[in-house]
Structures are given as C-alpha cells and as structure tokens.
Amino acid sequence: MKRAKLVIGLLGIMLFLAACGNLNSSSMSSSGTNGSKGTQLTGQSTDSNYEGVIENGKYVTSKSRGVSNTQDAGNQLNLKSFEKGLLNVSQQEFSTNKYAFREGQILTKKVVSNWLARESKSNADGLNPKDNGSTSATKRNPIYLQQLEEQDYMIQKNNKLSLGGITIGLGINSVDYYKKTQYGATYETKISKAEAEKQGKAIANKVLMRLRQYDSLKNVPIVIALYRQASDDSLVGGNFFAYSVNKNGTTKVKSWEKLNQKSYVFPIADSQTSPNTNDTTSFDNFKNEVEDFFPNLSGVTAQAQYTNNQLDGMNVNITTQFYSQTEIISFTQFLQTAAQKYLPAKVPIDIQVSSTEGVQSFLSRSENGKKFTTHVFNSY
Amino acid sequence: MKRAKLVIGLLGIMLFLAACGNLNSSSMSSSGTNGSKGTQLTGQSTDSNYEGVIENGKYVTSKSRGVSNTQDAGNQLNLKSFEKGLLNVSQQEFSTNKYAFREGQILTKKVVSNWLARESKSNADGLNPKDNGSTSATKRNPIYLQQLEEQDYMIQKNNKLSLGGITIGLGINSVDYYKKTQYGATYETKISKAEAEKQGKAIANKVLMRLRQYDSLKNVPIVIALYRQASDDSLVGGNFFAYSVNKNGTTKVKSWEKLNQKSYVFPIADSQTSPNTNDTTSFDNFKNEVEDFFPNLSGVTAQAQYTNNQLDGMNVNITTQFYSQTEIISFTQFLQTAAQKYLPAKVPIDIQVSSTEGVQSFLSRSENGKKFTTHVFNSY
Structure with a gap:
C-alpha cells in the first residue's frame, strides 16, 4: 500500500x-x-x-497493561503526564521518523506486579523496601516505586520490525499514602526530592541489570527516566526529573541527565511562588476579561509546564453553565480573540470549554501559530 | 482597533x-x-x-434566557440541534458577512413564558390550547409548542448596530409527555407530522401578528421556522421542516418553504429503514474495522443528518476504556486513516473519542477536506 x-x-x-x-x-x-x-x-x-x-x-497492547500501584486510586493526572512525558524523553534517543512505537512486550504483567510490590519472602523481586513493621509516618519504609512502564522502540530490518531500544519510566512517590488498618484512615509518608532521587537511581540500576538478562535486551540502548509523582490533591501531574541513556550491553547507569521540569496550576495560589510573573499576569488578565464577559462562569484555570523556567505550554480549562448553543459559539469566538491578546505567545496552548453536559468547544494554538483554531461541538 | x-x-x-x-x-x-x-x-x-x-x-444574553418547556426535562439533544439549525435557517435571509448575531432582546422572559403556556383565563396569550379536562392520550389537548426562540440579526447604520431582522424558531412536539397526577406515571400523546405542521403554522401566524405590534419589528423581515421535536428516547435531536420569510410589515404568513431534513442514528436499527445504503455500509465497515482494532471498545455510533436525502454530515462517537495515553494516541492515528478510508466523502465529519474520564481525542474533516485533523487532549 x-x-x-x-x-x-x-x-x-x-x-x-x-x-x-x-x-x-x-x-x-x-x-x-x-x-x-x-x-x-x-x-x-x-x-x-x-x-x-x-x-x-x-x-498491540502492552503485556503489562493496566498494572500500576496507581491504577485503582491516586491521582489520575499522574498517569497521563507520565505516559506523555515518557514519549517526550524517548524522543531524545529514538527519533519519531526513524522509530515506531510499540507498547511494552517484554515485561509481563506478572513481572511488573512483582517488581512494583515490596521485597518479601514470597517476592524476592520486589523493588520496594521490605515492610519494617512500623506504621509511623516517619519510621516505616514507604513505597517509593509507584508505577513502571516499558515502551518499545522499533526499527525496520530486512523488511521486518525489530526492537531498536526500549524506554523504562519509573514513577517515584512524593507522598506514600497508607492505611494502618484495612478500611481505616489514610496516612501519609512524605518523601523528599533528595530521597526520591536517591531511591529512584538505585532502583534504576537494579532494573537495568535485570533487563540485560533478557536476550532481546542484551544489545539495545535502554533509556531509563525518573518521574516524581504528584500528590493526590494536586491539579497537575508530576514531572520527570532525570533520565539516562544506557548503551548496548551496559548493566550500570553511568550518568544521569537532569530534567528541570515543573508544572503549575494557574491562578497561582497565594501560598505559592509564581514561576514567571509575566505569565501569571497574562493569565490573570485573561481570566478577568473572560469572567467579565459571561454570566454563570464558574471557573477559569490552567495547567502550565516549565522546563528550565521556560514555559512549555498551557492547558486552559473553562467550566460554565450554558443555556444555549449560540452562547457557546459566541463565547468561543470571543475566546479566540482574548486568548491571542492575553495568553503567552510562542508556546502551544489548548483551551477546553466545558459544562455539566461535557466538553462544548475547544481552541488550540501550536508553538509557532498565531491565531487559535476553534471547534464547537455540535449535535444533530 | x-x-x-x-x-x-x-x-x-x-x-x-x-x-x-x-x-x-x-x-x-x-x-x-x-x-x-x-x-x-x-x-x-x-x-x-x-x-x-x-x-x-x-x-448580551437573551432576554428570555433559559425559558423553555424543555429546560427541566426532555431530550437535551433537541436544544442543541434547534439552536444550531435556527442559525442555519437564518443564513437563508441574513448573510453572515452582512449581519451580526444578537441573542433575542425583544421578547422578555415573561412574554415567552406566557406564550409557551396553555391559553387559560389567567393567560390569554397562551399559544398552546386550553386544557379540555381530559387525561386520555387521544382526547386531551396536547402541548404543541414546546420551545420558542428569538434571534436578532443586526446591521450597521450610522456607525451603530441596529436591528436588521429577526428569526423566531418554534419547536413543535412530536410526542407530548404528560402526567395524570403529580409525581405519577408519564403518559404520551403522539402528534402526527400533519397535525404538527397544521398547528405550527397556525401558531406562526399568531406570533407574526403579535410581533408586528412591537415598534422595533414593524418594518423588518421576520423569519419563522418550524421544528419538529424529537421524542425523549431519541439519540438525535429533531429537525426543521418549514420556514417563512415575512417581509417588512406583513402580518400573515404568505408562503412556506419546505425543509426536508431528517436525522438518523448509526448503526441503523433493524426496525428502521436506511437513509442511504452506501452510507450505512460505509459506517458499518468503519465500525467493524475499529472494533477489531482495539480491545475494550464499548461503542461506535454516529448521528447523521440528511437534507433532501443527501447526507449533510456526521458526528461519530466512540467510547472505550483506555489504559494509557499511548493507546489513545495510537488509536487516534489509526482512526485518521480508517475514517478517511471508510466514512463518506465530501461531508463534514466529527469524531469524538471518550472514556469514562471524558473526551480523550477528536478528529474532524470539513466538507471539502480530505485528511482528518486530529487532536489528542493532554494533561501536564
């Protein structure tokens, strides 16, 4: 074809x-x-x-599809930002025009489940520490490794796809939520950045060593990326903070690349420091203008991500009670002008307009775009 | 500016x-x-x-904002399709590059409420028939007029906007739902197409006469459009079936333009006749291909609208359980190819992909477009 x-x-x-x-x-x-x-x-x-x-x-769905310590509960935002971020990290080593993406086919559900669990008599492979018996927030051994994902990058050889390398993402908790008794209250063990980094790097070394035992992984590059999970009450997901590219055959991580990424929720809470006053002022002006424009507007918020203190992009969410399709159309037209006027230039921005009935319209602008494109969801 | x-x-x-x-x-x-x-x-x-x-x-929101017999209950799809359809009808008389749209400012909340109610001793203005006391589905007087909307079309004169004409949409029931006792069971009075047309046209004449009493409406064109409401269990909204353009000053509708519009839900139920076998086969092939592609796909349906038996456009809805962002990205890429290959050409098509978490991605192609554009909703 x-x-x-x-x-x-x-x-x-x-x-x-x-x-x-x-x-x-x-x-x-x-x-x-x-x-x-x-x-x-x-x-x-x-x-x-x-x-x-x-x-x-x-x-081809993942062999370990759906296995994660976060699958049942926790902050769903961590899942999306972890997966999308892992694709971005992978692009450093595996370019999108040379490699195809395959969901992880090497680590099985059972392997990943065992690795994500605590080390114990029945599970020597657990990458989380043994339960030391304590239920004190500061004395117990917390769960560090919350999620693990394998992504396979394929190249073409002799008219067949073959494995060109893999990426492993390790999601390390910033807070470990635990219960002292079944169905009891939830307690928290906080994990500092320094501790998360230390533990994450140690786990990465074990993972690399184990991966090299697989025949198919002996001679391919293995990228390992470390992600700090956001807490459950966060309105943004976590961030990748380091990655390593481990060339064919290596069984120990030689060096780490630091990633200085941070996500924020706009408007910035009084208790928080602003990542960049220009951006926060831009957003606040936009929000004021939009809230003035329309009655029954219940919320204008945004997720913003920064790398090395530079804005990467923004997802704006506007929720409101609409009475009519004509209001949605006019509001979307208004947003097109207001967003271009107020929101930061030269970064990709998505704006989603929702009501209790679901998404009503959305606007989007690429990194180098000027005008926002708009789409109003209609119904016959 | x-x-x-x-x-x-x-x-x-x-x-x-x-x-x-x-x-x-x-x-x-x-x-x-x-x-x-x-x-x-x-x-x-x-x-x-x-x-x-x-x-x-x-x-400028509508003076009669939120007033409708359907506001509390009924089929929400009627609201969207009624409003959007009314804009389309209006374009026949008021071109989008000459006229601006203003939400109705002439009919107040009180006027519209009275008009939508039954005629009675306390409400001489009611456009729905008097209650004849019967609770028999076939003998009672049903509520014919379910919703009424005013749209104002503005032109510029002497550097100010002034009213250039208005459009009135009248939503006529196909089924009137009623209760015999408060909180009791819901019964239905069916209203045939012929009856709805007869009643709708009679109401339109009364409305036109009344509108001409307003000074601002004495000398502008008044478009009146008749819409047949879909039943509450319908998965598509209703359709406009007639409209009239009433030139300056006229107080009686001289002639009606027929609109032959019909909306369908795909896949077509066994009990229904297909509007066009090519389109239904196209959709069925698309659906089969898509359902084959992905596990946990819970539904592929579409709304399709026809005018004079020609397809106007299609809204495809795909709902599924996703485990990961990478699955959504790959699925969306796949849909881009599959939609272009299978779905009818030369009509606008929207495809929305949702999970229990809300909308995940969407694809869209304009009437004359070839490739679908795609957007995957991300989160930081």
Whole structure:
C-alpha cells in the first residue's frame, strides 16, 4: 500500500513531510485498516508523534497493561503526564521518523506486579523496601516505586520490525499514602526530592541489570527516566526529573541527565511562588476579561509546564453553565480573540470549554501559530 | 482597533477572507477584549458563523434566557440541534458577512413564558390550547409548542448596530409527555407530522401578528421556522421542516418553504429503514474495522443528518476504556486513516473519542477536506 506522504498538522498549517526514512517500505503498510495479516503501522498524525504497531489488524497492547500501584486510586493526572512525558524523553534517543512505537512486550504483567510490590519472602523481586513493621509516618519504609512502564522502540530490518531500544519510566512517590488498618484512615509518608532521587537511581540500576538478562535486551540502548509523582490533591501531574541513556550491553547507569521540569496550576495560589510573573499576569488578565464577559462562569484555570523556567505550554480549562448553543459559539469566538491578546505567545496552548453536559468547544494554538483554531461541538 | 483580516478555518486550511463588508467600521471593535465601553463584536472564527454582540465588555444574553418547556426535562439533544439549525435557517435571509448575531432582546422572559403556556383565563396569550379536562392520550389537548426562540440579526447604520431582522424558531412536539397526577406515571400523546405542521403554522401566524405590534419589528423581515421535536428516547435531536420569510410589515404568513431534513442514528436499527445504503455500509465497515482494532471498545455510533436525502454530515462517537495515553494516541492515528478510508466523502465529519474520564481525542474533516485533523487532549 502506498504511504500517504501528506500529513496535515492540527494547527492550521500544512506540513509536507517526507515519509519517514527507515519505516518506509513497500512490504509494510502504514495503515491498519485493510484487515490484512502481518505487521502494520498506525500512520502518523503529526511529525512529533510515533507511529504505533498493529499486528493482524489489532493494536498491540502492552503485556503489562493496566498494572500500576496507581491504577485503582491516586491521582489520575499522574498517569497521563507520565505516559506523555515518557514519549517526550524517548524522543531524545529514538527519533519519531526513524522509530515506531510499540507498547511494552517484554515485561509481563506478572513481572511488573512483582517488581512494583515490596521485597518479601514470597517476592524476592520486589523493588520496594521490605515492610519494617512500623506504621509511623516517619519510621516505616514507604513505597517509593509507584508505577513502571516499558515502551518499545522499533526499527525496520530486512523488511521486518525489530526492537531498536526500549524506554523504562519509573514513577517515584512524593507522598506514600497508607492505611494502618484495612478500611481505616489514610496516612501519609512524605518523601523528599533528595530521597526520591536517591531511591529512584538505585532502583534504576537494579532494573537495568535485570533487563540485560533478557536476550532481546542484551544489545539495545535502554533509556531509563525518573518521574516524581504528584500528590493526590494536586491539579497537575508530576514531572520527570532525570533520565539516562544506557548503551548496548551496559548493566550500570553511568550518568544521569537532569530534567528541570515543573508544572503549575494557574491562578497561582497565594501560598505559592509564581514561576514567571509575566505569565501569571497574562493569565490573570485573561481570566478577568473572560469572567467579565459571561454570566454563570464558574471557573477559569490552567495547567502550565516549565522546563528550565521556560514555559512549555498551557492547558486552559473553562467550566460554565450554558443555556444555549449560540452562547457557546459566541463565547468561543470571543475566546479566540482574548486568548491571542492575553495568553503567552510562542508556546502551544489548548483551551477546553466545558459544562455539566461535557466538553462544548475547544481552541488550540501550536508553538509557532498565531491565531487559535476553534471547534464547537455540535449535535444533530 | 484594527480588524484582524485573517481567519483560520479549523480544518487545516487557511482561509483568507475580506473582513465582512457592512460590519467593518473603525468605530466598532471586533473584539470584546479591551474592556471598553459601547457595542462590540466577538470576532468571527469561520465565515459560516455570525459575530456576536458585546455591550460594555459583556456578552448580551437573551432576554428570555433559559425559558423553555424543555429546560427541566426532555431530550437535551433537541436544544442543541434547534439552536444550531435556527442559525442555519437564518443564513437563508441574513448573510453572515452582512449581519451580526444578537441573542433575542425583544421578547422578555415573561412574554415567552406566557406564550409557551396553555391559553387559560389567567393567560390569554397562551399559544398552546386550553386544557379540555381530559387525561386520555387521544382526547386531551396536547402541548404543541414546546420551545420558542428569538434571534436578532443586526446591521450597521450610522456607525451603530441596529436591528436588521429577526428569526423566531418554534419547536413543535412530536410526542407530548404528560402526567395524570403529580409525581405519577408519564403518559404520551403522539402528534402526527400533519397535525404538527397544521398547528405550527397556525401558531406562526399568531406570533407574526403579535410581533408586528412591537415598534422595533414593524418594518423588518421576520423569519419563522418550524421544528419538529424529537421524542425523549431519541439519540438525535429533531429537525426543521418549514420556514417563512415575512417581509417588512406583513402580518400573515404568505408562503412556506419546505425543509426536508431528517436525522438518523448509526448503526441503523433493524426496525428502521436506511437513509442511504452506501452510507450505512460505509459506517458499518468503519465500525467493524475499529472494533477489531482495539480491545475494550464499548461503542461506535454516529448521528447523521440528511437534507433532501443527501447526507449533510456526521458526528461519530466512540467510547472505550483506555489504559494509557499511548493507546489513545495510537488509536487516534489509526482512526485518521480508517475514517478517511471508510466514512463518506465530501461531508463534514466529527469524531469524538471518550472514556469514562471524558473526551480523550477528536478528529474532524470539513466538507471539502480530505485528511482528518486530529487532536489528542493532554494533561501536564
């Protein structure tokens, strides 16, 4: 099947991209939509996304799908930001036009479950410390490792996809929530940044050593990234704070790259320090203007992420009670102008407008875009 | 303030539009974002939308905001499709580049409430028939008029906005739901198409006569559009079936334009006839391909609207249980290819992907677009 070489970016700009180098082969379809046998790729929606791997028309889901200490409870924002952040870290080593993405196929559900648990007589593989019996917040051994994810990066060799390397994300708690009795109250053990870094790096070394035992992982680069989980009451997820690229065969992490990332919720609470007064003023002006414009507006907030104190992007959430579709249309038009006027330039920004009925409209601007594109959700 | 003359359409294509003729004036700002006094417009996101009216930085909401027999209960889909449809009908008479949109400012909450009620001793203005005392589904007088909406269309004269005409939408029930006793069971009186048309046209004549009593409405065109409400269990809203353009001063509707619109839910139920076998087959193939691709996919449905048996557009809804952001990204890429391959060409199509956590991604293609644009909702 011929590969579509035309990729239309979301943000109103047509991007003409040469089809991706090594992945472009006549023997491999870029579309999973012909129901044919064999391995295929999902196709690429933008050049900053990996193509995904399809086998016999079905998406290849992770072998350890759904296994995490956070799956049942905890802050769901950690899940999204962890996964998306891990893709971003992976791009440092595995470029999107050379590698395809496959959900982790090496570590099984059982292996990951054992690794995420405490070390114990019945589970020698536990990467979390033994239970020392204490229930005191400061004396007990907390759960450090909250989630672990494998991402596989595939390259094409002899017209087949083969493993080109993997990335492992380790989510380390900032707070470990625990109960003294079943169904009892929840207590917290706080874990400092320094402690999380120390523990995370130690766990990374164990993980690297174990991964090299797998035949398929003996001679590929293994990227390991460390993420600090946000607390359960946070309105943003956590952040990656370090990663290492471990070349073929190495069994010990030689060096770590520091990542200086931090996420904020706007408006900034009085108790918090502002990451950048220009940005916070911009947001506050936007918020005031928008709240003035419309009755029944119940909230204007944003998530903002900074790397090395530079704004990476912003997700604005506006919730309100609407009475009519015409109000939504007019409000969205108004936002298009207000957002361009007030919100920080030269970073990607999403704005989502919701009511109790769900999402009503959204606006988006890419890093280099000027105007926001808009979409109002209609119904027949 | 200088008007931005560059309008970027949602769908990946840059539209260069001349700023709208009569609305383009140095005395009127197209943006409500400077907090200044006087009348402003929201700005136009696409050329098929009206600009909205802002007064002193605040959006001018309808005088009868929130008044409807359907506000508390009933099928919410009727509200969205009624309002959006009414805008479309209005474009027949009031072009989007000559007229701005203002929410209804002439009929007050009290007037609309009285008109929507039954005629009675205490309410001579009721447009619904007197209660005849019967509770029999076939013998009682049902509520015909379920909702009424005024939309004002403004033109610029002497650097001020003035009323150029109005549109009135009348929502006529297909089923009237009623109770015999308070908190009792709900019963239904069915209203045939012929009866709804007859009653709707009679009500329209009364409304036109009454509107001409308002000084501001004596000499403007008044568009009246008739909408057949969908039943409460419908998964699509109702449809407009007729409209009339009543020139300056006329107090009786001279002629009606027929609208042959119908909405469907895909997949088509076995008991229903298909509007077009090509479209239903296309959708079924898409649905099968998509359901094959991904585990835990709980539903692929669509709303489709037809005018004169031609497909106007489609809203596809896909709901599923996702475990990870990477699955959503890959699934969205896959959909981009599958939708282009299977879904009907040359009509606007929206695809929304949701989980229990809310909307996860969406895809959209304009009437003349080829590729779908995609957006995956991220979180920091």
